Amino acid sequence: QSVLTQPPSASGTPGQGVTISCSGSSSNIGSNSVNWYKQLPGAAPKLLIHSNYQRPSGVPDRFSGSNSGTSASLAISGLQSEDEADYYCAVWDDSLNGPVFGAGTKVTVL
């Protein structure tokens, strides 16, 4: 059972938007910044968002991160076929003294 809670799946049609939630606690999201990773089938994960909302170079601005209290969200606007992947949130947990992940959300483009 993951420390962070994500919905197992999300979907939308091309051009639509989807939002993925990540729920944690005061020892993780409530006190540290959140990262989001994208993983295509059979590939290594790729950093999508760091420090709650910062996009690494090359990540389209269709991807945005936010957080409030002990929850974080990843929003994808203008869905494209290449957005079909698994998305993971991750954050340092002060109680466990290490980073923890959500179980991942599979995004399907219908």
Added chain:
Amino acid sequence: EVQLVESGGGLVQPGRSLRLSCTASGFSFGDYAVSWFRQAPGKGLDWVGLITSKTYGGTTQYVASVKGRFTISRDDSKSFAYLQMNSLRTEDTAVYFCTRGFNGASWTGASWGQGTLVTVSS
């Protein structure tokens, strides 16, 4: 271009040892922390541990489930990081990823290798 390449994975019996290597190129390896992550077949991502840069003391941290069994080390002169895995268990079966942080102490997987599969089975 930042590149990380893992090697050393394979099939190993429970209780035995295995050492994974991670070779880096395209950046000043010694300036960055290295984290190892793993992903069991069909499962999500888990952090294994990290080693900071020498500037931050070259210290290591591990997830509780591998503490005392796994050891991370680095050879900055060769741009290599290692994950020594002892007393392997079936639940250690996973693809292991080597990653580079944002700085000498960062756990964030800013760049990832392609991963190497470790299968622990008799």
